[in-house]
Amino acid sequence: MSASTATASEHVSFLEYKGKYKGILGWILSTDHKRVGLLYLYTMLVFFSLAATLGLLMKLQLIAPGYTIMGPQTYNAMFTVHGIIMIFVIVVPGLPAVFGNFFLPLMIGAKDVAFPKLNLASWWIYIIGILVVLSSQFVGGWPDTGWTFYAPYSFRTPANVLPALFGAFILGFSSILTGINFVVTIHRMRAPGMTWFKMPLFPWTLYATAWIQVLATPVIGITLLLTVMERVWGIGIFDPNLGGDPILYQHLFWIYSHPAVYIMILPGLGVISEIIPVFSRKRIYGYKAIVLSSLAIAFVGYFVWGHHMFTSGMSGRALFAFSFLTFLVAIPSAIKVFNWVATMYKGSLNLQTPFYWAVSFIFVFMVGGFSGLTLGSLAANVHIHDTHFVVAHFHFIVFGGTGFSFMAALHYWFSKMFGRMYDRGWANTGWVVFFAGFLTLYLPMFGLGMQGMPRRYYDYLPEFHAGNIISSLGAILMIAGAAIVIVNLVRSARHGEKTSEKNPWGGKTLEWETDTPPTFENWEDIPSVEERPYEYK
Amino acid sequence: MSEEKHHISSYTSHFLVLGALLLLTAVSVAVTSLEMGKYDTLVAMLIAGTKAAIVLTWFMHLRFDNKIYAIFTVAVIVLFLLVLYITFFDYSYR
Known part of the structure; x- marks a missing residue:
């Protein structure tokens, strides 16, 4: 970059910055971390809409027993594609790819991530992965295995599984590269004076997440590749007819996919840890405890995968060990909740939309967490394994956890990202409708599961009808809430009230010291850090 | 980063690593003729682990970083x- 360009760019926001390319090329070829973050956001918005529509169609099918709007094969394809898109395209990359990319350099006082080109490459790999997954619809039809691709069904089904396996394999690379970028960025590019324990909590959770992305994702890559080989060449790793072990597939799959739950949730915990002190006007309670509990979750989270397999036929000792470890991982999660509540205690609460999303996050996260302990208990698990109870727990954690914290983050940082403010009335209305819809949709599923309604069936017995009607109506309400939120934000990003206010919420972290929206390279001079974050007097 | 010192390995060191890797490869082939029962995998993993450690320590410079x-x-x-x-x-x- 020439010196004159650099000078000119200092006062131009990244949204208006004219680089080497113009128009859409200026976005899809930009290595600016903020534009890459927004590219992920727009992509996720599109695919979230698609996957949410599939979810709504499934709930409409379940509004009455028997054939309502689709048959069993279509239903199987629906929950498979819904799961693959939601997991691999939305919630796994979710918060790190969007808000990590956008805010990590801003929060640690850097001009960009350590490897900007690699960062853009991650987004392109992500797009290629999505296209490969979706190509199955046009080259043989959607798969029907569920997002878990369990052996031996995944290599025996006549449905078209290969594109989805390859697509998920490719998406893993995007995740690994983002993780490497964040680890190096945090180690090497923190502003002068920002020691480890002066770093804000969101970057801390990104750091813990990045290690999981780097270390766990290769396992799923290898596993999916082995499944492809099993399906194409019958190599006999997982196929019991050839001497293979289908439970080995489950071990390998969950060795990644359980830590992946922490990839989804840890950055969400970081977002909430940012929002609670700002809207309570209080220093965060137990900063180091939150940091260490994030690292503990990341570490212990590696060893609990077996709780997905309690009825698979594992040895009794393994069952005991995994149950014990599952209870252990609840401790650092609970530490965070205690710290958030203690931070709010006697705080000067500022009731704004991000805070509403944050406190509702705590509620749904607790429901998800406690139902997780129920599932972690061996005897209870046998009764409710693979029922709607699991679906409810899973959505409370993954959608409740990641989704609510994603929305909290979006409403918290929106003005910084777009230089405009959303309509707060509509934002609050959207939250109320969404939250009510969410609870109406998923709470009845706990009851249905306890009654014995299995998951992944397009039909059910008449005694499950009442719960399903309530749940399906909840789905409609929740989608209405999501539509209000999304329309309000999309409209506000284009036509909302312009603002250049640097710090609308009174935050104490570095991103609030940059221009709104930030300039191309974030800082005229790299800031130096003297205080710890969240120092409210 | 330019202030950091970079260790430059000698050719002797590279050849020693190569020699050790080739020797251990020969050992890993040779032990397949031994009947060690359930220890077969353990021995193979130990040899492979030793090779990986040599590569990490000298060839990938962990020792000097x-x-x-x-x-x-x-x-x-x-x-x-x-x-x-x-x-x-x-x-x-x-």
Whole structure:
């Protein structure tokens, strides 16, 4: 970059910055971390809409027993594609790819991530992965295995599984590269004076997440590749007819996919840890405890995968060990909740939309967490394994956890990202409708599961009808809430009230010291850090 | 980063690493003729692990770099071993 360009760019926001390319090329070829973050956001918005529509169609099918709007094969394809898109395209990359990319350099006082080109490459790999997954619809039809691709069904089904396996394999690379970028960025590019324990909590959770992305994702890559080989060449790793072990597939799959739950949730915990002190006007309670509990979750989270397999036929000792470890991982999660509540205690609460999303996050996260302990208990698990109870727990954690914290983050940082403010009335209305819809949709599923309604069936017995009607109506309400939120934000990003206010919420972290929206390279001079974050007097 | 010192390995060191790797490859082939029962896999893994350690230590410069890299590498290996250990809670007692 020439010196004159650099000078000119200092006062131009990244949204208006004219680089080497113009128009859409200026976005899809930009290595600016903020534009890459927004590219992920727009992509996720599109695919979230698609996957949410599939979810709504499934709930409409379940509004009455028997054939309502689709048959069993279509239903199987629906929950498979819904799961693959939601997991691999939305919630796994979710918060790190969007808000990590956008805010990590801003929060640690850097001009960009350590490897900007690699960062853009991650987004392109992500797009290629999505296209490969979706190509199955046009080259043989959607798969029907569920997002878990369990052996031996995944290599025996006549449905078209290969594109989805390859697509998920490719998406893993995007995740690994983002993780490497964040680890190096945090180690090497923190502003002068920002020691480890002066770093804000969101970057801390990104750091813990990045290690999981780097270390766990290769396992799923290898596993999916082995499944492809099993399906194409019958190599006999997982196929019991050839001497293979289908439970080995489950071990390998969950060795990644359980830590992946922490990839989804840890950055969400970081977002909430940012929002609670700002809207309570209080220093965060137990900063180091939150940091260490994030690292503990990341570490212990590696060893609990077996709780997905309690009825698979594992040895009794393994069952005991995994149950014990599952209870252990609840401790650092609970530490965070205690710290958030203690931070709010006697705080000067500022009731704004991000805070509403944050406190509702705590509620749904607790429901998800406690139902997780129920599932972690061996005897209870046998009764409710693979029922709607699991679906409810899973959505409370993954959608409740990641989704609510994603929305909290979006409403918290929106003005910084777009230089405009959303309509707060509509934002609050959207939250109320969404939250009510969410609870109406998923709470009845706990009851249905306890009654014995299995998951992944397009039909059910008449005694499950009442719960399903309530749940399906909840789905409609929740989608209405999501539509209000999304329309309000999309409209506000284009036509909302312009603002250049640097710090609308009174935050104490570095991103609030940059221009709104930030300039191309974030800082005229790299800031130096003297205080710890969240120092409210 | 330009202030950091970079260690330059000698050709002798590279050839010694190559020699050790070739020797261990020959050993790993040779031990396949021995009947060691359930220890077969353990021995093969030990030889492969030794080869990996040589590559990491000398060829990939862990020995000469900042200690933080060695610490992280060892931590990752420990994590991997723990995952294997817990997996065998299932396979050993099924």
